[in-house]
Amino acid sequence: MANLDIPNHVAIIVDGNGRWAIERGLARSRGHEKGFRNIQKLTAYIFTKGIKYVSAYLFSTENFKRGEKEVSFLMNLLVGKQKDILTFCHDEKIKVVVSGRQENLNTKVVKAIKNIEWETRNYPDRVFNLCFNYGAHAELIDATKKIVDDVQKGKFDINTLDEEKYAKYLYQDLPPVDLLIRTGGEQRISNFMLWQCSYAEFYFAKTYFPDFEEKEFDKALSEYMRRERRFGGINDEKPNN
Ligand code: IPE
Numbered sequence: 001m002a003n004l005d006i007p008n009h010v011a012i013i014v015d016g017n018g019r020w021a022i023e024r025g026l027a028r029s030r031g032h033e034k035g036f037r038n039i040q041k042l043t044a045y046i047f048t049k050g051i052k053y054v055s056a057y058l059f060s061t062e063n064f065k066r067g068e069k070e071v072s073f074l075m076n077l078l079v080g081k082q083k084d085i086l087t088f089c090h091d092e093k094i095k096v097v098v099s100g101r102q103e104n105l106n107t108k109v110v111k112a113i114k115n116i117e118w119e120t121r122n123y124p125d126r127v128f129n130l131c132f133n134y135g136a137h138a139e140l141i142d143a144t145k146k147i148v149d150d151v152q153k154g155k156f157d158i159n160t161l162d163e164e165k166y167a168k169y170l171y172q173d174l175p176p177v178d179l180l181i182r183t184g185g186e187q188r189i190s191n192f193m194l195w196q197c198s199y200a201e202f203y204f205a206k207t208y209f210p211d212f213e214e215k216e217f218d219k220a221l222s223e224y225m226r227r228e229r230r231f232g233g234i235n236d237e238k239p240n241n
Pocket residue numbers: 014015016017018019020058059060063074184
């Protein structure tokens with residue numbers, strides 16, 4: 001019988017901000033603002049449940065395809081809200097780690113990221129993994145390059161490479177994702193945490209992210225806890241045919 005414990009790591013594909021705004025006759029940026037406020041509220045709530053790791057997908061490597069105005073709005077959000085983010089993290093004792101490629105980000109954004117990570121480094125019990133200019137393909141390529149580099153430097157023998165060692169080369173050393181939530185009605189992964197979600201339970205909500213509040217999260221959580229996870233094995237308590 002399925003009866004899962006609270007997940008250790010919840011990941012959220014934050015989607016539907018634009019449609020939330022358009023349906024209200026507002027600019028897409030208003031949806032991003034509302035979404036941003038909701039991330040804080042929801043994250044604080046999720047941590048009160050005893051969940052230790054939260055990953056949130058906020059800007060993908062593919063999101064640069066959007067218009068310049070929207071891209072720069074999203075970039076500036078992180079810079080402009082920096083103070084707000086820090087106050088929130090100190091109040092809630094949240095450590096922020098940022099996953100994604102920083103090479104092609106504006107220096108102001110990189111500075112904000114580094115500052116937020118540094119300022120919040122001493123809260124190891126509640127980790128918020130902010131995925132920004134993140135793509136799972138990019139992450140796997142970056143990991144592979146670092147591995148090749150270490151092998152060429154003689155740091156280890158390629159024949160000893162296993163899953164555990166490979167995982168250490170990802171952007172962050174985090175446990176696997178247990179529950180992946182996508183808001184906004186689409187049922188796809190859009191290049192998010194392909195390695196970490198290999199055995200995650202997926203939950204798709206129609207609600208646009210700005211409206212995805214505590215009650216909606218509770219629904220996702222209770223559905224998760226009713227699921228049965230097998231990881232490729234067979235659950236013992238099932239009748240054996
Ligand atoms: C999610 O909302 C936030 C980002 C991807 C940056 P969207 O902006 O994708 O909103 P929709 O999907 O267009 O409604």
